[in-house]
Amino acid sequence: MTRLRVHNLAVSLDGFATGERRTVEAPFGHAGGRLMQWFFPTRTFVTASGHESEAEGSGTVGVDDALAATTNLDIGAEIMGRGKFGPHVGPWPDEEWRGWWGDEPPFRTPVVVLTHHERPDLVLGETTFHFRDLAPADALDLARELAGGLDVRLGGGPTTVRSFLEAGLVDEMHLVLVPIVLGRGVRLWEGLEGVEEQFAIESVASPTGVVHQRFTRRR
Amino acid sequence: MTRLRVHNLAVSLDGFATGERRTVEAPFGHAGGRLMQWFFPTRTFVTASGHESEAEGSGTVGVDDALAATTNLDIGAEIMGRGKFGPHVGPWPDEEWRGWWGDEPPFRTPVVVLTHHERPDLVLGETTFHFRDLAPADALDLARELAGGLDVRLGGGPTTVRSFLEAGLVDEMHLVLVPIVLGRGVRLWEGLEGVEEQFAIESVASPTGVVHQRFTRRR
Numbered sequence: 350m351t352r353l354r355v356h357n358l359a360v361s362l363d364g365f366a367t368g369e370r371r372t373v374e375a376p377f378g379h380a381g382g383r384l385m386q387w388f389f390p391t392r393t394f395v396t397a398s399g400h401e402s403e404a405e406g407s408g409t410v411g412v413d414d415a416l417a418a419t420t421n422l423d424i425g426a427e428i429m430g431r432g433k434f435g436p437h438v439g440p441w442p443d444e445e446w447r448g449w450w451g452d453e454p455p456f457r458t459p460v461v462v463l464t465h466h467e468r469p470d471l472v473l474g475e476t477t478f479h480f481r482d483l484a485p486a487d488a489l490d491l492a493r494e495l496a497g498g499l500d501v502r503l504g505g506g507p508t509t510v511r512s513f514l515e516a517g518l519v520d521e522m523h524l525v526l527v528p529i530v531l532g533r534g535v536r537l538w539e540g541l542e543g544v545e546e547q548f549a550i551e552s553v554a555s556p557t558g559v560v561h562q563r564f565t566r567r568r
Numbered sequence: 569m570t571r572l573r574v575h576n577l578a579v580s581l582d583g584f585a586t587g588e589r590r591t592v593e594a595p596f597g598h599a600g601g602r603l604m605q606w607f608f609p610t611r612t613f614v615t616a617s618g619h620e621s622e623a624e625g626s627g628t629v630g631v632d633d634a635l636a637a638t639t640n641l642d643i644g645a646e647i648m649g650r651g652k653f654g655p656h657v658g659p660w661p662d663e664e665w666r667g668w669w670g671d672e673p674p675f676r677t678p679v680v681v682l683t684h685h686e687r688p689d690l691v692l693g694e695t696t697f698h699f700r701d702l703a704p705a706d707a708l709d710l711a712r713e714l715a716g717g718l719d720v721r722l723g724g725g726p727t728t729v730r731s732f733l734e735a736g737l738v739d740e741m742h743l744v745l746v747p748i749v750l751g752r753g754v755r756l757w758e759g760l761e762g763v764e765e766q767f768a769i770e771s772v773a774s775p776t777g778v779v780h781q782r783f784t785r786r787r
Contacts, residue, residue, distance in 0.1 A: 360581075362579075362583065362757055362764070363583045363755070363756075363757035363758075363760075364581065364582045364583045526745070526771075526779070528764055528769045528771070528781065529762075529764050530757045530760050530761055530762060530763050530764055531761065532757075532759075532760070532761025532762070533761070536582070537582075538581055538582035538749045538751075539582075540751075541582075541749050541751070542749055542750065542751025542752070543748075543749060543751070544749050545581070545747055545748050545749055550747040550777065551777075552745075552747070552773040552777070552778075552779050553773050554771040554772050554773045554779065558769065558770075558771070559771075560745070560771050560773065560779050562747065
């Protein structure tokens with residue numbers, strides 16, 4: 350059976366995985382770039398975002414990069430919540446919003462976008478977005494079909510990850526504990542008391558200040 | 569200037585530093601022993617609690633013990649909230665409750681117990697408890713006076729630590745991140761957005777599964 354995997358999910362000391370007041374200009378709300386600061390200098394990010402010519406050269410290759418580099422390995426499809434696709438709520442005002450990522454989104458696989466407001470499939474470069482109103486288990490069935498025998502990545506945001514954790518569907522999860530107190534935003538762990546019993550958990554502290562945690566489902 | 573130090577403060581993934589429904593039988597409420605499981609096998613705990621003859625021998629001396637062993641170094645007094653002294657709230661029904669620790673509490677220094685309901689000093693073995701209704705800064709002044717030139721330990725619980733963090737009075741803090749989701753209890757970080765800016769923070773993952781974080785005040 351292929352696996353459902355979460356990668357690079359950053360969480361503050363107080364358990365928030367995104368900030369408050371998300372907008373087109375601020376995808377993480379008042380958290381700004383603070384939750385992903387560890388990620389930006391990595392070779393994985395620098396390469397994927399085409400910033401190789403910038404001051405940081407080809408990016409760092411330490412602990413942070415080693416963990417980040419597993420993100421795309423053997424992934425055949427992604428599931429994301431509508432909140433990751435865009436900052437809007439409710440019916441689509443029009444279909445002009447085509448995600449944050451421009452004409453060539455970095456996914457390059459089918460992507461299932463969970464939304465109560467379905468719209469036609471959207472093809473952008475090598476990525477196809479499927480907008481569907483599905484429960485977690487059904488979304489996973491669809492993504493598995495689309496993934497062609499490879500794993501499925503659960504891309505977030507926190508509300509979506511929480512619903513798949515609640516349904517017991519997550520096989521692997523990579524969290525990044527960032528030593529900041531956000532104070533407000535979306536709590537990852539709400540309603541998940543005891544969820545750690547489903548997983549073996551390993552932690553490693555990075556010299557950059559964050560702590561990586563790998564959750565692996567107990568069989 | 570002497571320092572105000574927090575030690576061994578265990579926090580769940582979702583930011584709770586104690587559970588719900590604390591009683592005489594369950595000092596951490598529904599969290600039970602889970603938050604302090606890392607501590608019990610250490611040499612520091614085994615020695616202090618007089619369990620040396622038990623199966624675990626003289627206790628572990630790994631990363632967890634190294635961190636725990638700093639707890640009592642150069643400490644001349646402790647400040648604790650009433651919640652650490654006992655599970656009761658409101659006026660003392662009588663003065664029979666003399667803490668959880670029996671006739672020889674492990675503090676062996678003056679202890680300032682913060683309470684809105686003052687009562688006479690209580691001498692137990694080498695420890696004297698002073699029950700005072702004081703704001704954090706005034707409590708620290710009193711504890712410094714009693715500490716005879718040594719440091720003051722801020723013993724908890726989380727509500728008390730939070731109020732001293734809010735007042736900017738904590739110089740050093742040792743947190744222990746325990747990979748469990750408690751779901752309910754007392755949140756350490758409530759109201760402390762941005763508090764990390766006061767501190768340099770180092771993290772180390774222990775092979776036992778917890779992560780230690782040392783906060784040191786930026787000067």
